[in-house]
Amino acid sequence: MQNEQIGFVGVGLMGHGMAKNLLNAGYRLTVIAHTNRTTVEDLVARGAVESNSLSELAAASTVIHICAPGSPQVEGIVSELLPSLKDNSVVVDCSTSNPNSTLVLAEQIEKAGCHMADAPLGGTPIQAEAGELATMVGADEAVFERLRPVFAAWAKSVVHLGPSGSGHxxxxxxxxxxxxxxxxxxxxxxxxxxxxxxxxxxxxxxxxxxxxxxxxxxxxxxxxxxxxxxxxxxxxxxxxxxxxxxxxxxxxxxxxxxxxxxxxxxxxxxxxxxxxxxxxxxxxxxxxxxxxxxxx
Structure with missing residues (x-):
């Protein structure tokens, strides 16, 4: 069993495959439903735990992935996660977001005693299912090294570009x-x-x-x-x-x-x-x- 406890918000076209591959790599996974229950039910059948709220998901996780349509949705998700984040946990935004928003969120998360990484995706849902996505990462060097084995579960190509915002x-x-x-x-x-x-x-x-x-x-x-x-x-x-x-x-x-x-x-x-x-x-x-x- 891997050390990190993974939370995943947004198990849709791309997120389902990523989450599935995290389970396959031995990570404990907590997910939350949004509009499509089919993907959540599939992941629960594979061993994931379904959370009833974002605060509950935050309390159960040390690394939280977010796959959302854009910055307004990511901002809303982070605002609900923040009060319940475990100390030293990492929020990983895999959405394609506005870097200006990302930098503001990173500062808020750091003030809460946690970390943020932006890791937007390159590839298709087929590549997500196969664990062959690419990701371009913005994060502190130590945070990136901590996340490297997590990324390896769902990405074939991982490039660290610099501090928060660089990936986006x-x-x-x-x-x-x-x-x-x-x-x-x-x-x-x-x-x-x-x-x-x-x-x-x-x-x-x-x-x-x-x-x-x-x-x-x-x-x-x-x-x-x-x-x-x-x-x-x-x-x-x-x-x-x-x-x-x-x-x-x-x-x-x-x-x-x-x-x-x-x-x-x-x-x-x-x-x-x-x-x-x-x-x-x-x-x-x-x-x-x-x-x-x-x-x-």
Whole structure:
């Protein structure tokens, strides 16, 4: 049995696999239900304990993972955890959060005699189930070393970038690139159709070339093959992340015109009805097409 007692808030698309792999590695795990009881019941059947409240979960845990939609939710969760945190425990925010918020939370948690690490995720739910996620970590060196075996239970690649906030900063930079690809692919495919080159022809040139990459392949899994779940990351979350990137650029006093163009592409799609829970990033291609008078 491992020494750390793990609490997990947010056992959804990504969190379920992470929590399952923590159990498989021998950690004692406490979980709490939110909207989906199926994942909680599966984890309890595997040996997890279900908590009735966040304060109860905090009192039972030495390392608490949070996988939430964004900073407002993380802030609310931390406010409920704080009064019941064990001394020297660690709160690990695996969400894609606003680094400005992360730094404020880290200070609050330190004042309570505990620690914070930001460990946002790279990968898909399939990789989460397989224990093959990537994570980029912001934490004090000693805290990172303490967490290293915990991360090893659910991550294949772990990179320590520096103090609190560093992981969330890098995650936003990572998503800036990936969501920029999505915006460019969507516009390129719309233009391709406008000038008489089919999606299949476009793909036959790009796939396998220097312009190919893993993100291109999952994105085109929808555009070419019609697989609506080829990349299960919502456009609503994409827009949220680009707004966080904008806030980070503003804080750094950096001109961010390309980031704003990407943000506006997702804002257009979400305003046109793409902000639902089953509207994923590759579906942006449909909204850009319709916006340009193409049938989709």
């Amino acid at each position: 900063k890098m995650k936003l930079l990572n998503n800036f690139l990936s969501l920029g690809y999505a915006a460019m692919y969507s516009e390129a495919l719309a233009l391709s159709e406008k000038v008489g080159i089919s999606v299949e022809q476009f793909d036959s040139v790009i796939r396998g070339s220097r312009m190919d990459c893993g993100f291109y392949q999952t994105f085109m899994g929808y555009a070419v093959e019609g697989n609506r779940e080829s990349h299960k990351f919502t456009m609503k979350n994409a827009l949220k992340d680009m707004r966080y990137l904008e806030a980070m650029a503003d804080e750094a006093e950096l001109s961010n015109p390309i980031g704003n163009a990407i943000k506006n592409s997702f804002a257009m799609a979400c305003a046109a009805g793409g902000d639902g829970p089953e509207n994923y990033v590759p579906h942006l291609v449909d909204f850009v097409a319709r916006n340009n008078g193409l049938p989709k």
